[in-house]
Each structure stands twice: as structure tokens, then as C-alpha cells.
Amino acid sequence: MKKLSSRILGLLLALVMMTAGMSIAAAESAETYPDIEYWFTNEGFLPAEVGGAYYNLTKETIGVGVYMPYVDWNGGQTYREQLALRVAANDMPDIFIYNNGIENSMILDGVALDLTDYLPEYMPHVWEAIPASVWETVKANDPTGQGRIWTIPDVTTFTRHGAYIRTDWLEAVGKEMPKTQEEFVDVLRAFKENDLNGNGAADEIPTGGRMEARWMDYLFAMYGVAMYEGYPEWDVYDGQITYSAVTPNMKEALKFVSDLYKEGLLDPETLLNSAGDWSGKFDSNRIGVYYHIPWVAYQRLQGIYDFTGGAVKAQVANLPQISAEGYEGFITVKPTGNSGKMVSADVAKDEQLMKAAFRVLDCQYNMEYRDLEYGVEGMHHEVVDGKKVKLPEDKATQELLILQTPGCQVETVDVISSRLEAIRTEENSWQIDESLALLNGNQADGKIIAADGMPSSVYDGYEDIQNRTLYVEYISKIISGEYDLDKFDEFVDRWYSIGGTEVTERVREWYAGKQ
């Protein structure tokens, strides 16, 4: 009995000594920073866990270990649900990204840290990199009405979107690059009628888009309709900021688009295509004009290359933004996106933790740490002749690059260009050249719309307006020919009656304040 109790005592003593040792170690490491849990978009990469290769890389490079458990992005939906769970459990990640308006409730609930006073001192690179005008917008949008900065918004200072056209097809049918609407339709017809992919089937798709009338913005834009990835935007019409979907411009655009659909110049499945369906059709060498983010065209070109077994190195070029007669066409640009980063209010409880979070954010905007973009040697990149070369993306073996992936810093043409250069290899060099040409080719077509930086709180209480439910229903039916064009007027009336009037008032009030 005595023996046993002495054993237990010994064990206890050992435990006490161990904990003491641990706390001494902790005191020593107080010189360095604690780890930061940073939630970012993950669409299938391995999680960057504590002690993992990516974690070690960040710890070595910036002195702060950055990690994130696996949280599936799933279009932002699963991410938001998981984040909500962590909020409810009172166990927030230290830094997290937001989108789609969730930031407002988080700020009002006291989940977010007020960054206003910390930015200039602790995050000078962030403070400098983001234009002062954007900070003003952020302050003006503070849902608490105090003009504070709670978010670090994603900023895009270039024309991100645009249509591109298969120039090899254009050449094959002996047409010039279309500059007017007539020429454009003429080219689409030529694309449809000639077996341009040479597979013997009349399966060519002149152009088209995705479910909910998305990703064919350029067709609407010919009539000056502000549209962002299929979401109608707010811009100045008739001297007043207005929802572009309820303007006469939209009605004209719809007439044009539904005519294209009727004639079979749009993919018949345009209104059913998922993201994968639509890009898959391009990759299978069937689409003539494709609206997307031009600089990622290299992925599509690789798709065609793979699909045809290396037989087709597709040639593409920017389709100039065409204007319908009497209208001014443009590509919608919104420098202040509806997404960005926030810091958990809880980090303020521990000064060292707070400093670590600020350091991570600041390093993301500090060009000195640019090489983080290349990730871990052997996993994300290899060194060839003393130069880092990115390895092809492989979700099965690569950990998520939390700190340097698209959308993470202020995006400019230069930043994107260097990102493209970073993935250039001997094999894909021709694709990178085409992507770079596309990126630089349509910058002049962009226009910053009036609603840039508008807070999503204008939609509070009007979810169906924010979700554009009514819009999608009517517009899809008009395009597919199930509804006559006259139904558009009914849509406008109903839109105003279900809350469009109130939302428009709020937007106009916000816009007056912005000016």
C-alpha cells in the first residue's frame, strides 16, 4: 500500500515538474509570437496544420506559425456555416475572411476587432497598400455608424473580367475581329455553322453562359447594363443611381440576348449550366466566345490541349467591349470587393496574440515576403538554376497556401502578371503568354461603377432582392422564350413592390453621402 502511494506521489511530482518546465518554456517563447489560426478559402487542398510544412514555413519566414483546419469553401456556404459554429462556440479563428454581407452582423455582434487605431502603427504595409479612398469607403460603411475600420477589404484595381474569342476559329472562317454588334452576331453565326472543331458533329457553341444568366455579362454590357458575374449592379442611369436590372437598358439587352438564344447562338443549356458544365464545354473545344476572368485562360487552354491529346493549342484574344447603337458598353469594375479579412475581437485579450495577428496581415502586404507565394520547397515549388519554379497544382499533396493566393492582397496588373510568371514552365509558356496578353488587352474597357464600396446592409430585410430571386426567375424565362419581353415591365413593378423602392432609397441616400 505504502509502495503504491509513494509511486503515485512520485508520478505527481514528475507531473508538477513537467508543467513547471512547460511554463518556463512558454515564458521563453514569449519573445516570439503565438500561432495564428487563419481561415481562408480552401477548395480541396490539404489543411495547413500546426507542425506541418506550411506552418513551419510561415514560422520561419515571418516568425508566426499560421494554420487552418480543413474547412471546405463550397462557394462560401460551408465556410460561413462553419464560421458561424465557431462564433456560437465562442472560439473564433484569429483571422478570417468574410464575404456576402456576413461582416455586418459580425461587427454588430461584437465579434470583430476594431482595427482603426492599430492599422498605421502595427500594419503599415496594409495601411499604405490600400488606397485612402477605399479606407474612406470602409469607414463610411461602418454598420455601427461610428466611422471605424473593422475590415481589410480585398481590393482589385484592374479590370478583372472580360470576354475572349477563339482567334484560330475566327481565322478559319475568314472573319475580322468584330467591332459592332452586327459583326459580332455574324461571327457567332459563322462559329455555329462551320464544323470548327472538326469532329464531324454540329456541336459548336458560339457563346453562352451559366445558370441564373451568369457569366455572360458582356452581352448585357453592350447596352450599358452594369453587371458583375451575373449580378446586376447599381450605377448612374438618367442621373440617378439605379439598379441596372430595372432600367430600360436591361430591357433592350434582354431583347438582344433572347434573340440570340432563339437563334441558337447561345448554348441551349445556358440557363442550366453549372460552373463545371460550362468550363467543361470550353475545355472540350466547343465554345467560340467565353466570358470569364481572362488571366486564368491558361487553365482553359490547357483543358483544350489535354482534351484534344495535344493536337489543339487554342488561340484566344480579347473580344473588344462592343456597344449597341446608342449605348456605351463597358466592363463593370468594383475595386472594393464584397469580401476581405477580419480579426477576431478575442485576440485583444492577449497582447502578444494580437501583435501576431497584425504581423501576419502586415506581411501579406509586404513585398519583402513575396516569396511566400511559392509555398514550401518540394511541395509547392522546386528550385531550378537558383530560381523558384512553381510545381503544378496538386490538391492531393499540397497544403493550402493561406497567405498568398489570388484575392489575398491588393490585386493589380503587376501582381497578377508576376503570379502568372511564377507558374510559367517550358510546357505552359504559350498559355502564359496568351493569359498575359488577355490581362493587358482589355484594361481600357473597364469602368468603376457608382456602387463601388456600397455596403450590403442596404439589403437588410430584403433577402429576395439581395439574392435577386425575382430577377433570376423573370430574366431566365424571358431569355428562354417562355415569357414575352413585355413581362419585363411586370418584373420591374413587382421588384419595386417587394422592397425595391426601399432599397433604392437606401442606396441613393448612401450614394449622396459618398459623394
Next chain:
Amino acid sequence: MAQVGRSASVSRIARLGRHFRNFWPYYVMILPGLTFLILIKYIPMAGSVIAFQNFSLRKGIWGSPWIGLENFRKLLNYDDFHRVFRNTLILGALKTLIVFPVPILLALLLNELRQPRIKKSIQTVVTIPHFISWVIVGGLTFDVLGSGGLFNQIRAAFGLDMILPMQKSPWFRPVYVLTSIWKESGWGTVVYLAAISGIDPGIYESASIDGASRFQKMTRITFPMILPTAVTLFLINIGSFLDLGFDQVFNLYTPMTYDVADIFDTYVYRSGIQQGKYSFSTAVGLFQSVIGFILVVIFNRLSKKVSEDGGLW
């Protein structure tokens, strides 16, 4: 009078005491199940109070402000409320009238198969779709009915023009019913086949002696014998009459079919879950449950009228 009552209650208590002394092991046995029910089913039910609050994740149930019936008012004033309600009722009715009887029919047919091997393999084949998620079934449906899908290939063979059923409202309900049958009817036969195997073979034997044909045996013996099972399942189903299952509709509908396909669940998804409006979603859920509860009570009464020991309680 009072004394009689008292002595009656005393003897009742005594009887109860004896009862517990005799049967306590049974009560101990139901204890885990009961605990589970209370912990997992009843306690969370109290969380429904957030339907009457402006719930905030951070403030929790205790800290969130009360707003009374505001969420219910919002639901009833919703512009498309009548459309959502109508669609839910129609799809619910289709599911009850057309989809529900299919497994009974299928079970009766399967039971008539004499070759056990064939019976088993058919049973396996029709049961498997139950394990496929609606995301996949939805994808398959879109492919089969798409421009290059089987449906349009057959139409083309007959010289008919291509049509895309998934973007036409009149097609939605048939597609909904057919996919429900395809996916769930095989699974539904499991319970009925179990009920059939429980029927005393002696009944069939005596029917044969009396000269009953196979069809007569099916309609006069098998069918009436599984009817109580069917009624019980029906009552269980009717409770979730308005609960059509978000997955199926969500994976089959498109903006062009909203007018016939938008139901409570998809509406809640768009306005509640997507936007993080937990209170409102709960209010709609509560509304659905109350209607479901009323329906169960009504149909329970009805089934009691039809048969002596019918009904759930």
C-alpha cells in the same frame, strides 16, 4: 365518499408500488432510451424560442432580444408566401397520393416472385438508389434530360425537336414524382416485405384449399394484412407533410421552375441559412411543424374511425 376516493387512491399507489417492484428491470431498460429522447429531442426543442427572438450567435439564447411574433408576421407578409405555401401543399399531396403507395405495390409484386434469386436481385437493384445522394440524382436527372441526354436522343430518333424539361415549369412536378419513386420506393418495400413475411402461411393454405387464385390471395390476404403497417407509415409520413426534403427540390429546381418548385425549405435556405437569419428559419420550421402536428392529429382520428386499433395512439 371522500374516504372511498382516498382508499381507492391509496390502493392505486400500493398497486403501482407492487408493479414497480415486480417489473423494475424493464423500467431500467427503457431508461437509456428515455434519457436519449429527453437529451437529444426534448431539450433542443426549447431552442425553438429563438423564433421569437432576434437571435445573435454571439449573444446566445439568453442574451438575444425578444421580438414577439415579428418573424411570423414577416413570413405571412412575404410576397410569395402563397406561392411557396401552394407549391409545398401540391408537392406534399403528390408525394402522399402517388409516391407513397408505390412501395406497397412493389412489395406485393416482389412477393409474388417465385424464384428467390431473381427476387433478391430485383430487391437489391431497387433498393440501391436510396443510398445515392440527391446531389447525384439531381445531376443524373439534369444529364438524362439535358440537350445531349438520353431523353433528347430518343426524341431525336423519332424526329422530334430537342426540349429541355428542366427549364420548363410544367415538367417539374412529374420529374419530382418520378425521381422520388426511383430513389425511395425500393427502400420503402423493406418494411412491407417484413410485414408480409410475418403473415401466417396457414392463411394462404386454407385460402388455397378454398380455391383462391393467386391474385385473390394477394388482394384478399396479403394486402389487408399489411394495411395496418401502411396506415402507421402513412401517419408517420403525414406528420412531415410539409417537410418535403430540401435536398430533392434544391437539386432539381432552376430559376425557370421556381414558380412551381419553390417550397418552404428552399425559401428558408435562401433567406435564413444563406443570410444567417437563424430566428427566421426557426420560425418557418416551427410553422411547418405546427401544421404537421395538426395533420397528424386529424389523420390519427380518421384512422381510428376506420379501424378499431388503428392510429398511432
